[in-house]
Amino acid sequence: MLKIENIYKAFNPNTANEVRALKGVTIDIQEGDFVCVLGTNGSGKSTLLNAVAGSFYVDHGSINLNGVDLTKMPEYKRASQIGRVFQNPFSGTAPDMTIAENIAIAAKRGKTKDLKKALSGNRVSEFVGAVSSLKMGLEDRLENPIGKLSGGQRQALTLLMATWLKPELLLLDEHTAALDPKTAAKVIELTKAIIERDQLTTLMVTHSMQQAVNLGNRILMMHNGKLAYDISSDEKKHLRVKDLYALFDEIRKKEQMDESVANIISEQYI
């Protein structure tokens, strides 16, 4: 399904600010997998997602979705196969346009646009049905600019829009991180429902271990630009949050040891 092979990405290469965000990541995701990507800040988890979405091209390695080579495909072309929800609630919608118009664009994701009216009568009634299923009372406000809505409402709509046409792959980039806990829980519930309903293959970046434990069938733990752990569905069934913490500690310990070893060596030899 999604094959990521040995990808590398450095930002600001050959400068003082060089950041090697991905250092040889290989992942194979099966159809119907719901994968949670965990990791500390700067571990490269968001970079991994952006690499798949096409926000930039990787320096090395390849990305392949359903046999189609995405490696050098621009972001807007990948969108015909990929649905995406951003961390920032303002990123996924056009604020000055109405809710209905935003959905109309999503309903044409990756398809050729024509000169037909974007909001015809039966399409709007279809929108009303879908929006009322969010249970946010937005169905009466389809003609309002989306920019007037709260972050949670916008994120729920972005999720609806990203999955309006069933995507081959759904990318969720910490999409509840900017929301208050109550709204976040609601959006997560919605996410779960949509993914289960449409059997979507999903890659979700999160920093909440609770979410990672509760959702999905596989956990990838990133550290320092590499894949540190890959927890498959059998192991994941028995996984608790404290086990994940233990794994994190283990990574941390390894790193500390590396540092102290490096210090000892430098003291002795330099």
Added chain:
Amino acid sequence: MSLLLGSLTIGIILALLALGVFVTFKVFHFPDLTTEGSVTFGAAIAAILIVNDVHPLVATGIAFSGGFIAGMVTGVLHTRFKLNGLLSGILVMTALYSVNLHVMGKSNIPLLTDTTLITYFESWGGEGQVNVLGWLVPASDLSVLASVLAIVVLVSLALHLFLKTNIGVSLRAAGNNKQMVRALGINPDTYMIFSIALSNGLIAAAGALLAQYQGFADVQMGIGMIVWGLASVIIGEVLIKNKSVGYLIVGAVMGSVIFRLLVAITLRWGMNPNDLKLITAVFVLIALVVPGYLTQAKNKRKDKKTDYA
């Protein structure tokens, strides 16, 4: 009265320019300086063709295409070559100055003896005089006014309908949130190039009509036109509070007419015509600053009323 009629007619012709500026400035937040060059470009193309006995309607159409291509160049410079928006406009505007001189062959082409669209419009009115609110005005002047008004109304309607189609909605979204449209399979660059092209096509058509109305095309006629367009759009926005597309379009057209009338009145008061551009700039400044100030004052008043205890 005929001064008023003339001002109204020019205001309405330049509403086409305002619509063009609306597309780049409101939809794409792109202050496009190509405008200064493409007004003249349209006028130059139309004038030289009309002088060479091309039908004025065809000449105006070709002027539109000329502006369209100029806009495409600006769009490509800005999107493909990642040039700063203002800079790409300035480059094309500067280049167009020479192009315009080449097209015209000299710096001014008179059209007074040639058959223009305005000649047709005048002929529809006939010879007589009409009594308007107590003034006697030539019927031909009125028919010109009515004709250009009809053109502007048609173009506005077409633009409005277009912006509500699937392509139009995508175009507006591309101007609103690039990241979002990319994630939904739209290449914002393509839409931006098209918008700048369309905008400059409209602006060139405005230039072509203006040249035919004034009876000449001049290589200097584009100077200050971007400010005119911005003023129209901004005045329209101040006047009309509803921010949906249709109202914004109506606002831009109204803005252009009102702005021309304001200028006419100022000149009537005995202002020096040399101060025209200065007045223009001051109007735009006022239109930009005052609304924000008023809202601030209103909010302050509200704050005072709110009881925090």
